[in-house]
Amino acid sequence: MYITQVGAECTPVAKVGGLGDVIHGLSRVLAEQGHQVEIILPRYDCLRSDLIEGLHRAYEDLQVPFYDQWLSCSIESGYVDGIHCFFIDPHSDHGFYQRGRIYGEVDDPGRFAFFCRASLEFLLKTGKQPDIIHCHDWHTALVPVLRWERYEALGLERPRVCHTLHNLAHQGVAGEYLLRAVGLEPDRLMTSDRLLDRDQPHAANLLKGALVYANAITTVSPRHAWEILYTDQGMGLQETLHAHSHKLWGVINGIDEGTWDPQTDPHIVRTYGPEYLPGKAYDKRQLRRQLGLEEAAKPIVAIISQLDRQKGVELMRHTAHYALENSCQMVLLGSASEPWIDELFQELKRHTDGSADCRLILEYDEALSHQIHAGADIMVIPSIYEPCGLTQMTAMQYGVVPVVRRVGGLVDSVFDANYSDKAFEEVNGFLFDVPTSAGLESALRRAIWLWFRYPAYFRQLRLNGMYTDNSWFGPAQEYLNIFEGIRV
Numbered sequence: 001m002y003i004t005q006v007g008a009e010c011t012p013v014a015k016v017g018g019l020g021d022v023i024h025g026l027s028r029v030l031a032e033q034g035h036q037v038e039i040i041l042p043r044y045d046c047l048r049s050d051l052i053e054g055l056h057r058a059y060e061d062l063q064v065p066f067y068d069q070w071l072s073c074s075i076e077s078g079y080v081d082g083i084h085c086f087f088i089d090p091h092s093d094h095g096f097y098q099r100g101r102i103y104g105e106v107d108d109p110g111r112f113a114f115f116c117r118a119s120l121e122f123l124l125k126t127g128k129q130p131d132i133i134h135c136h137d138w139h140t141a142l143v144p145v146l147r148w149e150r151y152e153a154l155g156l157e158r159p160r161v162c163h164t165l166h167n168l169a170h171q172g173v174a175g176e177y178l179l180r181a182v183g184l185e186p187d188r189l190m191t192s193d194r195l196l197d198r199d200q201p202h203a204a205n206l207l208k209g210a211l212v213y214a215n216a217i218t219t220v221s222p223r224h225a226w227e228i229l230y231t232d233q234g235m236g237l238q239e240t241l242h243a244h245s246h247k248l249w250g251v252i253n254g255i256d257e258g259t260w261d262p263q264t265d266p267h268i269v270r271t272y273g274p275e276y277l278p279g280k281a282y283d284k285r286q287l288r289r290q291l292g293l294e295e296a297a298k299p300i301v302a303i304i305s306q307l308d309r310q311k312g313v314e315l316m317r318h319t320a321h322y323a324l325e326n327s328c329q330m331v332l333l334g335s336a337s338e339p340w341i342d343e344l345f346q347e348l349k350r351h352t353d354g355s356a357d358c359r360l361i362l363e364y365d366e367a368l369s370h371q372i373h374a375g376a377d378i379m380v381i382p383s384i385y386e387p388c389g390l391t392q393m394t395a396m397q398y399g400v401v402p403v404v405r406r407v408g409g410l411v412d413s414v415f416d417a418n419y420s421d422k423a424f425e426e427v428n429g430f431l432f433d434v435p436t437s438a439g440l441e442s443a444l445r446r447a448i449w450l451w452f453r454y455p456a457y458f459r460q461l462r463l464n465g466m467y468t469d470n471s472w473f474g475p476a477q478e479y480l481n482i483f484e485g486i487r488v
Contacts, residue, residue: 076089168233253393341424
């Protein structure tokens with residue numbers, strides 16, 4: 001099958017969060033299975049070009065209509081971990097992708113609307129006819145709209161479109177002028193059953209357009225597919241989702257086991273696996289030395305997360321206090337999404353810096369993330385909502401027992417040691433329901449108690465997690481089944 005991925009990120013060359021991991025991990029497994037996979041990305045000035053093999057100019061002058069002009073684009077091509085990638089580089093005073101970062105610009109809707117039009121123009125002008133165009137989140141939401149409203153008539157007849165929802169909190173709401181900018185007709189599209197935003201009567205909701213026009217819609221876990229239909233996690237799109245629920249599937253993400261494998265990880269001092277756990281004890285001692293923590297008979301409780309409202313920042317702070325009050329050590333790694341959140345954690349850092357049992361590192365460090373995974377005993381993920389989550393999966397891979405809120409993909413991958421109906425060898429963590437301090441404590445208390453009182457049982461939870469299959473192979477097959485169901 002010929003599959004073209006269109007997205008704003010791809011690990012490791014353009015990564016902000018989990019979206020880049022998904023596009024990279026899924027594409028790599030599909031390619032390894034013999035499918036023809038290509039990825040189209042913007043040519044950001046912050047692109048990690050050093051990680052692209054054979055980068056070269058592949059197309060010199062792609063003319064893309066935008067407003068009342070034609071913008072010339074160059075297309076560069078190269079390979080990222082063996083996957084063929086194309087990078088769209090417009091030559092324009094707008095400097096669409098010359099901002100030093102991927103997101104966060106006031107004109108993001110325009111930047112990514114142009115990217116959608118340019119991606120389809122590239123496929124058309126080069127004669128490419130993939131079986132499937134797989135696009136992701138609001139940044140590429142105009143791809144299915146343009147595919148059926150404009151490019152079917154222009155000759156791009158073969159592709160069917162699968163659109164994956166990663167985070168409905170961001171929907172790409174903009175004025176109807178943006179539709180005109182990429183050659184669409186607002187009079188035709190600005191209706192309640194198409195792109196008209198529910199709450200802003202003169203605004204277009206780009207993500208809503210993807211729900212209406214895509215041949216298939218997926219989100220990143222079965223539980224989250226239910227949540228967006230029946231709870232406020234639909235973020236105002238519940239009516240549209242219900243209208244198109246016949247084409248909605250929940251497919252849980254996998255992790256890249258080439259990157260996250262304690263048996264081969266180059267970032268850790270002593271590699272280990274489920275057949276040889278003493279290496280993890282060595283990495284725990286090394287993490288303590290590295291961070292200046294006291295060597296003691298205590299579990300290390302870890303949080304590795306973006307410090308964001310969605311991730312439960314107040315519960316993260318409470319985790320630190322509770323862990324220290326209950327004879328644990330605490331390590332937190334993450335950067336804040338907003339200034340007020342940064343100040344909350346800077347204050348906590350000032351308060352705990354003198355402790356021999358606590359370290360807060362308020363930035364993201366990829367190597368240190370691996371080292372914390374290798375040294376930690378318990379990973380806390382207290383998300384308010386979590387479409388899928390990868391941290392609980394990488395934690396289990398490294399023998400870290402997850403403590404998570406019962407929401408989204410966390411429910412689909414973590415099975416409670418005390419209250420799950422799974423077989424003993426399948427339980428792998430602890431869950432709590434209500435996003436309160438008391439709720440968090442109800443799960444974290446059980447994990448800490450087990451570490452101290454029943455180490456053999458805690459060790460078995462580690463092993464259960466390490467033997468859990470969180471790879472991309474199962475999800476990739478589910479995507480292939482969806483693709484087969486919609487292809488010509």
